Amino acid sequence: MVIEKKPLHSIFTAVPDRYDLINRIFTWGQDAKWRLKTARLCLSTQPVKILDLCCGTGDLAITLAQLAPSSAQVVGLDYSPPMLEKATAKAARVQLKAKLDFIHGDVGDLPFPDEYFDCIGISFAFRNLTYKNPNTPRYLSEIVRVLKNGGQFVIVESSQPPNKLFRILDHFYLRTFVRWMGTYLSKNKAAYVYLTESASKFYTAEELSDLLAQSGFNAVTVKRLLFGATAIHVAIK
Numbered sequence: 001m002v003i004e005k006k007p008l009h010s011i012f013t014a015v016p017d018r019y020d021l022i023n024r025i026f027t028w029g030q031d032a033k034w035r036l037k038t039a040r041l042c043l044s045t046q047p048v049k050i051l052d053l054c055c056g057t058g059d060l061a062i063t064l065a066q067l068a069p070s071s072a073q074v075v076g077l078d079y080s081p082p083m084l085e086k087a088t089a090k091a092a093r094v095q096l097k098a099k100l101d102f103i104h105g106d107v108g109d110l111p112f113p114d115e116y117f118d119c120i121g122i123s124f125a126f127r128n129l130t131y132k133n134p135n136t137p138r139y140l141s142e143i144v145r146v147l148k149n150g151g152q153f154v155i156v157e158s159s160q161p162p163n164k165l166f167r168i169l170d171h172f173y174l175r176t177f178v179r180w181m182g183t184y185l186s187k188n189k190a191a192y193v194y195l196t197e198s199a200s201k202f203y204t205a206e207e208l209s210d211l212l213a214q215s216g217f218n219a220v221t222v223k224r225l226l227f228g229a230t231a232i233h234v235a236i237k
């Protein structure tokens, strides 16, 4: 299988200082609540080894480590050094060192043995791995490889509202307010054109469930949030 060298890497190494604030503005503060829901779903099966895949500035990993029992071990992985620097600084402020590690790595070549994790969570990055990404099959097979049989893969990601009117409004919001404000606040137009185009054209919840089923997951359930503009998929290996 040919792996293209790090698609989107330049977008995610040019992280604006206000990255977290920008996300909060665009989701009207809901992104933190959605990560909390995701963390609770991850922890519902009492996993011990937990991976936050594409952890970015670390919010899901930190929430998982805060809520998990002391026996749990949480790892956040990302291929962007500036994202990991922010994550590490944030974790140091809440003193979670014993339970939480951040490591540099690529989803295409995960540095873990087969069936290592009881649970894998991913927040707002599965689209990056699967929207017009030539490495998607490799990423999915790596995720399946490092997850234990019976383990959960929990994905919170933008989705498509099933109602046509809400879908039109959602896409309008993305292509106007999010694109313009994102470009203005981050000074990185390419990043916000990519974000808004990929989110507008991304899979429906049903299509994403089919992709997961075809990739080796046995059961997939979906929870829709905000009229379906965001969804949490829980896939069991």
Ligand SMILES: C[S@@+](CC[C@H](N)C(=O)[O-])C[C@H]1O[C@@H](n2cnc3c(N)ncnc32)[C@H](O)[C@@H]1O
Pocket: 006, 008, 012, 013, 053, 054, 055, 056, 057, 058, 059, 060, 077, 078, 079, 080, 083, 105, 106, 107, 108, 122, 123, 124, 125, 128, 129
């Ligand atoms: C939109 S950000 C989401 C970050 C974080 N999970 C959150 O909830 O805010 C996407 C993250 O995925 C990371 N990423 C994208 N492709 C990756 C890959 N192939 N391997 C590792 N990290 C990747 C980027 O560096 C970035 O931090």
